[in-house]
Amino acid sequence: xxxxxxxxxxxxxxxxxxxxxxxxxxxxxxxxxxxxxxxxxxxxxxxxxxxxxxxxxxxxxxxxxxxxxxxxxxxxxxxxxxxxxxxxxxxxxxxxxxxxxxxxxxxxxxxxxxxxxxxxxxxxxxxxxxxxxxxxxxxxxxxxxxxxxxxxxxxxxxxxxxxxxxxxxxxxxxxxxxxxxxxxxxxxxxxxxxxxxxxxxxxxxxxxxxxxxxxxxxxxxxxxxxxxxxxxxxxxxxxxxxxxxxxxxxxxxxxxxxxxxxxxxxxxxxxxxxxxxxxxxxxxxxxxxxxxxxxxxxxxxxxxxxxxxxxxxxxxxxxxxxxxxxxxxxxxxxxxxxxxxxxxxxxxxxxxxxxxxxxxxxxxxxxxxxxxxxxxxxxxxxxxx
Amino acid sequence: xxxxxxxxxxxxxxxxxxxxxxxxxxxxxxxxxxxxxxxxxxxxxxxxxxxxxxxxxxxxxxxxxxxxxxxxxxxxxxxxxxxxxxxxxxxxxxxxxxxxxxxxxxxxxxxxxxxxxxxxxxxxxxxxxxxxxxxxxxxxxxxxxxxxxxxxxxxxxxxxxxxxxxxxxxxxxxxxxxxxxxxxxxxxxxxxxxxxxxxxxxxxxxxxxxxxxxxxxxxxxxxxxxxxxxxxxxxxxxxxxxxxxxxxxxxxxxxxxxxxxxxxxxxxxxxxxxxxxxxxxxxxxxxxxxxxxxxxxxxxxxxxxxxxxxxxxxxxxxxxxxxxxxxxxxxxxxxxxxxxxxxxxxxxxxxxxxxxxxxxxxxxxxxxxxxxxxxxxxxxxxxxxxxxxxxxxxxxxxxxxxxxxxxxxxxxxxxxxxxxxxxxxxxxxxxxxxxxxxxxxxxxxxxxxxxxxxxxxxxxxxxxxxxxxxxxxxxxxxxxxxxxxxxxxxxxxxxxxxxxxxxxxxxxxxxxxxxxxxx
Numbered sequence: 015x016x017x018x019x020x021x022x023x024x025x026x027x028x029x030x031x032x033x034x035x036x037x038x039x040x041x042x043x044x045x046x047x048x049x050x051x052x053x054x055x056x057x058x059x060x061x062x063x064x065x066x067x068x069x070x071x072x073x074x075x076x077x078x079x080x081x082x083x084x085x086x087x088x089x090x091x092x093x094x095x096x097x098x099x100x101x102x103x104x105x106x107x108x109x110x111x112x113x114x115x116x117x118x119x120x121x122x123x124x125x126x127x128x129x130x131x132x133x134x135x136x137x138x139x140x141x142x143x144x145x146x147x148x149x150x151x152x153x154x155x156x157x158x159x160x161x162x163x164x165x166x167x168x169x170x171x172x173x174x175x176x177x178x179x180x181x182x183x184x185x186x187x188x189x190x191x192x193x194x195x196x197x198x199x200x201x202x203x204x205x206x207x208x209x210x211x212x213x214x215x216x217x218x219x220x221x222x223x224x225x226x227x228x229x230x231x232x233x234x235x236x237x238x239x240x241x242x243x244x245x246x247x248x249x250x251x252x253x254x255x256x257x258x259x260x261x262x263x264x265x266x267x268x269x270x271x272x273x274x275x276x277x278x279x280x281x282x283x284x285x286x287x288x289x290x291x292x293x294x295x296x297x298x299x300x301x302x303x304x305x306x307x308x309x310x311x312x313x314x315x316x317x318x319x320x321x322x323x324x325x326x327x328x329x330x331x332x333x334x335x336x337x338x339x340x341x342x343x344x345x346x347x348x349x350x351x352x353x354x355x356x357x358x359x360x361x362x363x364x365x366x367x368x369x370x371x372x373x374x375x376x377x378x379x380x381x382x383x384x385x386x387x388x389x390x391x392x393x394x395x396x397x398x399x
Numbered sequence: 400x401x402x403x404x405x406x407x408x409x410x411x412x413x414x415x416x417x418x419x420x421x422x423x424x425x426x427x428x429x430x431x432x433x434x435x436x437x438x439x440x441x442x443x444x445x446x447x448x449x450x451x452x453x454x455x456x457x458x459x460x461x462x463x464x465x466x467x468x469x470x471x472x473x474x475x476x477x478x479x480x481x482x483x484x485x486x487x488x489x490x491x492x493x494x495x496x497x498x499x500x501x502x503x504x505x506x507x508x509x510x511x512x513x514x515x516x517x518x519x520x521x522x523x524x525x526x527x528x529x530x531x532x533x534x535x536x537x538x539x540x541x542x543x544x545x546x547x548x549x550x551x552x553x554x555x556x557x558x559x560x561x562x563x564x565x566x567x568x569x570x571x572x573x574x575x576x577x578x579x580x581x582x583x584x585x586x587x588x589x590x591x592x593x594x595x596x597x598x599x600x601x602x603x604x605x606x607x608x609x610x611x612x613x614x615x616x617x618x619x620x621x622x623x624x625x626x627x628x629x630x631x632x633x634x635x636x637x638x639x640x641x642x643x644x645x646x647x648x649x650x651x652x653x654x655x656x657x658x659x660x661x662x663x664x665x666x667x668x669x670x671x672x673x674x675x676x677x678x679x680x681x682x683x684x685x686x687x688x689x690x691x692x693x694x695x696x697x698x699x700x701x702x703x704x705x706x707x708x709x710x711x712x713x714x715x716x717x718x719x720x721x722x723x724x725x726x727x728x729x730x731x732x733x734x735x736x737x738x739x740x741x742x743x744x745x746x747x748x749x750x751x752x753x754x755x756x757x758x759x760x761x762x763x764x765x766x767x768x769x770x771x772x773x774x775x776x777x778x779x780x781x782x783x784x785x786x787x788x789x790x791x792x793x794x795x796x797x798x799x800x801x802x803x804x805x806x807x808x809x810x811x812x813x814x815x816x817x818x819x820x821x822x823x824x825x826x827x828x829x830x831x832x833x834x835x836x837x838x839x840x841x842x843x844x845x846x847x848x849x850x851x852x853x854x855x856x857x858x859x860x861x862x863x864x865x866x867x868x869x870x871x872x873x874x875x876x877x878x879x880x881x882x883x884x885x886x887x888x889x890x891x892x893x894x895x896x897x898x899x900x901x902x903x904x905x906x907x908x909x910x911x912x913x914x915x916x917x918x
Contacts, residue, residue: 207784210784211788212784212785212787212788213784213787213788214784264780264781264783265775265778265779265780265781266771266772266775266779266780266781267779269764269768269771269781272757272760272764273757273760273764273768276757276758276759276760277753277754277756277757277758279753279754280748280753280754280755280756280757280768281757281768282715282736283712283715283736283746283748283754283755284736284740284768284769284823285713285735285736285737285738285739285740285741285769285770286736286737286768287735287737339759343757343759343760344759
């Protein structure tokens, strides 16, 4: 790959690295303190989780789901209310997710089968679910104190006697195991494909990839080790991201989203039902919004009627910064994750510097615009001739 | 008494890596119809873009002498002011606006306050429409008139700009034979009024019919200019210049191995319009296809051939569909497209860009789209290397010209896109392929290759239904031909006994019957 192509392909990764280094310097190294690195993903858990679902919606043709912030609030409100009225944590989690799934069924059906324009349908949902959530909360703040619930989402993996605050070797052990596993898997997979006579990437580039992954994992584990260990929430995030990455990259089902966004008519004539594709995009999106509600609720420890306000925009922005096309048909989960983390790093860096809110908005807007302009100009993705 | 209106000398236009025009010289006499022919990519459209200022002066080298003056156009407006008007292949009309609004788009009729004068707009539009023989109200929306009439609107628009030199880029590519002839006759009429026309077309019979001179481009160079004073030129003479070799056979030889078993049959098939549900598009159509047979469907536009094909392909078009459909002797009730594919039916659309391919996706992904389970395991996980391998096989088999299977389909030429579309449907392993206008808008060389692919299909024992508006192509390729008109089958011919005249007269005489019935 030539230098120019490399830069074009990994623009956002390079941007992330630059921004990361920039803020590390500006904050005098405080950005890479163990506690901050550990918190980086946790603070942005909802963005990472919801952006995975949002990518599917955007893939179908640049459509977005505006209701996810409200769905998130509703899910958290239901869980908090149930726990407040002495229901078990399990009941709270299951009911909250079920309600999110019902919302997903409803919106998926409207968008897919009734052909309501997604923008309008989910705009209505945004008002509706916010209103219902506030009704449930009775316009009050409900705090969450159930041990089981909090443990499920916000605890850390710590081994008694070995790990303690500031030194959790278990995190490092887990990191090393994962790094070894990934290395073996990637090299074995390449070997298997080469044996079957398929075209594969060169050994050098595969090894380079493996090394980069391993370094990242170990470095991250090292940071986690220096704080409280591996947070359970990171596992939740990983599970979602890996599942959605797998769906979009590897499965026939995932291809459908790209196909519908690329050319809906051609897709239909190829025997794929676009209605079903729209349905699944919006269904899965709502379920992820529901899950995010639980993550955010547990992390904050309380739920109020404004929770999740404008969170949908963070998810949407992450997708576009991460290279998803505003006209649908292209975009990948790893790119979206880079977009989400880039936003997260900027937010965190600026708050460490003590810059007030308003500047964060300005920078966020500028980054989003710059990313999309860059994408459109370099790839001529204008959607128009 | 030669009076040259336009002379383009030593035109060179380079794109990165390609010389699109290499020293082209092109001379047009006043008051003639001058045909510009050449394979796709020969440089015809580029040359016209240079002429009209779409490619501004400075981005090409060479001289343009128009009306005795050297011209350096920097924009379309400048060329239009001198009386050069170009009607592009892809119509630039806005469907939701009226004919009149479209006609004066960017050139609005205004009163002295600068506000649009609607009375004048509609009146002048109506006048312009009369000149081209378009009988519609100028208040009608563009989307409510057919493609043929839209083409006329474009021409009327050009004329309304007081044009002296009219350039038509593939004006008949989406018209049926009747409308095409009308349009060509109109050009002949303009000639009498002193308007010079440059006609770019792939249809050589049209060239022979109306052109006074024919200039052939090949690979960005002028090959020759042939005079055609009596309009009697042999089409093969033109083809020879275009491809640089004598095509002894425009249709590749094939062993006719028509089996006795009927693989596909439909009986009393009727289809109504999806929106205007009282409008009958196909009226009790019956036909059958044998193993290893190429069956052609000829007809004018609106004959209901595409509607028939799409409704048979899992009800993908139309409403109130009734009738019986048999595959391999068994009656089937296909619910949707996916059902049709599973039963061994394939439909390659006439409109590959809108309905056939995902232009922003790779060749590999387009090839496998209609039957992805072939390259996935039973859990629905795609085996990408296998997919690439399969796509490579089809690219090789069909001689698709592309640097790699990872190329986006949108970057390919029309002929190569068509090959990808055919590959996509071959990949579904169908028994019956319905090919709707498989050679529309592609050049002679690529057409020949498409014909060979069709021959390969039938030699593998597949049955092919070929819908085409080009009669010579049907006669050259098919074993049997059905003629359709206004939703009904009006004739069936063995290809060896059929002639263009016989088929056309079957279609046209059925028209007369309708008129007399209506009267």
